[in-house]
Amino acid sequence: MPSPSSDERRPASQQGMRRQNLALVLGAIAEHGPLSRAEVSVRTGLTRAAVSSLVVALHKSGLVVELGPAPSGRVGRPGNALVLSSTGPAGLGLEVGVEHLAVCVADLSGEIRAQARVPAANRGRPADEVMAELGRIAEGVLAEAAGLGLRPVGAVVAVPGLIDAASGAVVHAANLGWRGQRLPESLLGLRLEAGNEANLGALAELWHSGPGxxxxxxxxxxxxxxxxxxxxxxxxxxxxxxxxxxxxxxxxxxxxxxxxxxxxxxxxxxxxxxxxxxxxxxxxxxxxxxxxxxxxxxxxxxxxxxxxxxxxxxxxxxxxxxxxxxxxxxxxxxxxxxxxxxxxxxxxxxxxxxxxxxxxxxxxxxxxxxxxRRGPLLGAALVTVRRVLDNPGLDDPLPVESSGVS
Amino acid sequence: MPSPSSDERRPASQQGMRRQNLALVLGAIAEHGPLSRAEVSVRTGLTRAAVSSLVVALHKSGLVVELGPAPSGRVGRPGNALVLSSTGPAGLGLEVGVEHLAVCVADLSGEIRAQARVPAANRGRPADEVMAELGRIAEGVLAEAAGLGLRPVGAVVAVPGLIDAASGAVVHAANLGWRGQRLPESLLGLRLEAGNEANLGALAELWHSGPGxxxxxxxxxxxxxxxxxxxxxxxxxxxxxxxxxxxxxxxxxxxxxxxxxxxxxxxxxxxxxxxxxxxxxxxxxxxxxxxxxxxxxxxxxxxxxxxxxxxxxxxxxxxxxxxxxxxxxxxxxxxxxxxxxxxxxxxxxxxxxxxxxxxxxxxxxxxxxxxxRRGPLLGAALVTVRRVLDNPGLDDPLPVESSGVS
Incomplete structure (x- = not known):
């Protein structure tokens, strides 16, 4: 029988409880929205009062919006449906292929809202040159996303190679000719992480297929x-x-x-x-x-x-x-x-x-x-989106789990 | 990035916090004892007051005892060292081999305190006959354990075959000739679970080698x-x-x-x-x-x-x-x-x-x-011990995780 993981061995705290409950409410809205506050209460087991307070915080963070009164004609808060915001926090995904580069921005629902893909002969090309070109492509995609009110809070690049989970370095990418390659820690002001393309493709598959x-x-x-x-x-x-x-x-x-x-x-x-x-x-x-x-x-x-x-x-x-x-x-x-x-x-x-x-x-x-073949790029963008959804109570959700994509 | 598991998605509660902190204190004593209350406080990050209150509960449950004043001559509670109890709750392990049957009782420290092993020609032998003989052997071992003040609270039997995680049935044990075999749900008044011998051997290896x-x-x-x-x-x-x-x-x-x-x-x-x-x-x-x-x-x-x-x-x-x-x-x-x-x-x-x-x-x-070859039997006994250590706040710790050994 497994023993508790190190996570569970931290002392429990009021602050931790609130963060956990914020994630619980946001998760219910993400999976089943639009939901009224009453429906959120039923799905989470939290009281109406707790749900209302938590929703205020989620709204302030730009994660949740209200759709307005239900079409049944009833007015007022109880009938108002909560959904994930289609603006605000988002994820930037990047991909280094052997013969292409690609960039996309996904919103909180996981929808790709801006993207670009260009052919590129990356076999044997120096990593800094590749990353510089990827940065130029990303600039355009980020500008397009900004026009839609989207603000990526993290960037993940899919690489066809082994990534060291502890350091984030590319241990070996045979088809690119990279070995022991440390990628920049940030890109256009966003924290950048490298992920293995097969892992990111699998995560995209998991998240795209949904809870069922x-x-x-x-x-x-x-x-x-x-x-x-x-x-x-x-x-x-x-x-x-x-x-x-x-x-x-x-x-x-x-x-x-x-x-x-x-x-x-x-x-x-x-x-x-x-x-x-x-x-x-x-x-x-x-x-x-x-x-x-x-x-x-x-x-x-x-x-x-x-x-x-x-x-x-x-x-x-x-x-x-x-x-x-x-x-x-x-x-x-x-x-x-x-x-x-x-x-x-x-x-x-x-x-x-x-x-x-x-x-x-x-x-x-x-x-x-x-x-x-769309999986790895989508997965790269969704890593950041999932982190935001899983850690809504933190100003900076990203360092919480830092090695999940390698 | 992985999403929270279903466990983490339950609403957090005061009761859950206390259980988590009981496990935290008990885990520190199990791994590093003997420990004073002050040392437990340092290791867990909990206040001295919280530790004292939690230790009272652990003592009442028969999980922890005090060694008495430290030999330095100082007296009184602060110097008294806390260790796991060598009596009280324990685990019963059983093993069906192709050519033997074995039974043991392990205390909270994971020490084997009573055991028996007998040759038996189990290839092709009906499961109920095998389990009846195993029960007779277990009776003697339990009597010996009772004489030592040990009270097993659960039983796990190691079987050389595939166990269905959901139902606990033996799907197939080729060397015994068992297929779709459902073992009794209890043995001598203890809840009985079947576990795959390779899994139990690995768990014994994990737990025996300790946190390092x-x-x-x-x-x-x-x-x-x-x-x-x-x-x-x-x-x-x-x-x-x-x-x-x-x-x-x-x-x-x-x-x-x-x-x-x-x-x-x-x-x-x-x-x-x-x-x-x-x-x-x-x-x-x-x-x-x-x-x-x-x-x-x-x-x-x-x-x-x-x-x-x-x-x-x-x-x-x-x-x-x-x-x-x-x-x-x-x-x-x-x-x-x-x-x-x-x-x-x-x-x-x-x-x-x-x-x-x-x-x-x-x-x-x-x-x-x-x-x-001692691994599977030891692992079978330790499953129950680990459950008690991981869930000290529950009267009946066993149903919490029911399928960890198959």
Whole structure:
């Protein structure tokens, strides 16, 4: 039986109680709004008087607004519906892809309200140059957001690499050629944090699907590199140092081809960009090679379909091990490979069915992300939004949990 | 960024604050006692007055006792040291092995104070017969504990099989031949819960190593079946339905030998009892075959050493995948195989070094459990002890977390 976490071991206080109750009220409005104060009271178990006092504070912080009297004709406060503000605090998300840069601003409801995406050849490009260009793009997006009354209070950048949970440094981003890279601590006056793109994609999937969606799943983020993220009990599972989810280097055939990581037979040697393009008889090329594979497969090209089927087998084998080990209730294929689901899924499902045998496993538990390659950028913006929602009683909600995205 | 768990979403209350602070004081005494009230105040951040009031309640519940005045000659309350009571509330642990039954009682400090272990041929034996015999053994152990002033308040039975986290039923225990087996809900008047032996062994390892030990590790529980348990942030990681840790059915060579589970090339086909005995040229036999292997290996029998080396390679390959996926800070070889560490570890270390390459990995991060095959029984008893320590303000601490051991 787990012992209390360090969080719970702090002495309880009146101030802590109020913060907790502010988050409780805001959470109810975020999940179920519009809600009247009476409905908030029912959903939270707090008295009407407590709810009214807490709503005043949330209103003052610009987090909640009233929609005005209900259309039934009744007037006065009891009928007024509370919703999250569509202006005020917001989250800035940024993304460094191997071949693009992207920026967006999400409001408290998680809606993307301003965004930009530009092609960029980032392979081997110095990090400071990349971050400078990203800053210029962000300036435009922030100006657009300001015009909408949105004020981002934090920035998170999605990076295709390992992020050290303690320091926030990029330990290794193979496809960018970054190693031990410390990114700037702020960008345009906002605190900046780096997050692993697979983790952020999984968080986007979690938050986008809402409270009714799966809370325990493995999210496979496949493209040139193959990563995964584990979501457990509605939280990102990060591992001891923030490196959890390196599915791409799980051994599939221990004596298989050498991998640049130094090992043999890693999943990336069967289902990564180079392996799939080679098996399909296509040259490695810049540009949108995932879209290219999808196009050829849709047109019926047999070598492309067979290459994708083989990749599906390898993905399914590695995932079967992951399912046996971490017992998720679902597996989600996300990232760019979500667009190849039609050709990857049958073999993935077959391997999972054949190898996950000591517990129940339904083929439908493997699904394709609706967010696909949009996930990491959206997740990056939502990290800040969720922090604001979870810590409404703090002037500066950001330092409370500082390492949740690496 | 993770959103608050459902626990944190309950309205905060005065009663909850007091319970939390009782646990805080009791935890400080458990980890660092003997402590004076002044020392408890320093460690917890609570005022002296609050500590005194809380200590009165803990004393009344029989959880804490005073050692009397310090030997320095000073008298009176301030110098009196508080320790956990060595009588009163305790935990009853039970174990169903394939070839033995065992029972023990642990006091609040986690010391085993009474125990019994008997050989028993449980393979294929009906569960009710097994549980009846276990009850008879427990009666004697409980009588011995009562003579010491110990009063177990809950019972947990370690079972070598999958336990459904929601219902507590044994979904499948291959080596016992149990499937969908619901165990009695109480035993000798105590609430009874079933727990997976690998999980309980890992919890024993966690609690036995104390607050300074690793809080994030993979615990491999190898014997006839091979299981694992993941401990994350000082808590057992159970997966969506309590089935996490099935390392034995992670594919090692996807096209390898058929496994009774229905898949091919599972770890158990390379490192389980049958595989190792066959590779060593020894007949499958009842009795302590692990001790037999250790004896032959110590005497220098080459086929036995080579069989264990091969098992070590397979264990290392499967664990490399696990490390890449869940990023533990350590891997602990526990269960009966801990006694074979000398012959298993070199190859295990080699595979981990070769395959865990995208992050730092030290060979010393793989260790051998000191508890070994004693782990599951001790863990079973400690579950109840930890619940009492974590919930000192409740008359009945047991229902608070009901599924932590499956």
């Amino acid at each position: 969606g799966p809370a325990d799943f493995v999210h496979v983020s496949a493209e040139s590199g193959i990563g995964a993220a584990l979501v457990v009990g509605g939280r990102l599972f990060q591992g001891a140092r923030g490196f959890a989810g390196e599915l791409g280097h799980v051994p599939v055939h221990p004596d298989g081809p050498a991998c640049p990581c130094g090992a043999r037979g890693c999943l990336e040697q069967y289902a990564g960009e180079g392996a799939v393009l080679a098996a399909a008889g296509l040259p490695e090329a810049s540009g949108d090679w995932v879209a290219l594979l999808a196009k050829h497969a849709a047109e019926g090209a047999a070598p492309v379909r067979e290459a994708l089927a083989q990749a599906g087998t390898a993905l399914g084998t590695a995932l079967a091990g992951a399912v046996n080990l971490v017992d998720p209730s679902a597996v989600v294929l996300g990232g760019a490979y979500a667009e190849l689901g039609e050709w990857l899924l049958p073999r993935m499902r077959g391997e999972l069915a054949a190898r996950v045998t000591v517990r129940p496993w339904e083929p439908e538990a493997l699904t394709v992300s609706k967010l696909g | 030990g690793p809080a994030d590790f993979v615990h491999v529980s190898a014997e006839s079946g091979i299981g694992a348990a993941l401990v994350v942030g000082g808590r057992l990681f159970q997966g969506a339905r309590g089935f996490a840790g099935e390392l034995g059915h992670v594919p090692v060579h996807p096209d390898g030998p058929a496994c009774p589970c229905g898949a091919r090339g599972c770890l158990e086909q390379y490192a389980g009892e049958g595989a190792v005995l066959a590779a060593a040229g020894l007949p499958e036999a009842s009795g302590d075959w692990v001790a037999l292997l250790a004896k032959h290996a110590a005497e220098g029998a080459a086929p036995v050493r080579e069989a264990l080396a091969q098992a070590g390679t397979a264990l290392g390959t499967a664990l490399a995948g696990a490390v890449n996926l869940v990023d533990p800070s350590a891997v602990v070889l526990g269960g009966a195989y801990a006694e074979l560490g000398e012959w298993l570890l070199p190859r295990m270390r080699g595979e981990l070094a070769a395959r865990v390459t995208v992050r730092p990995w030290e060979p010393e991060a793989l260790t051998v459990s000191k508890l070994g």
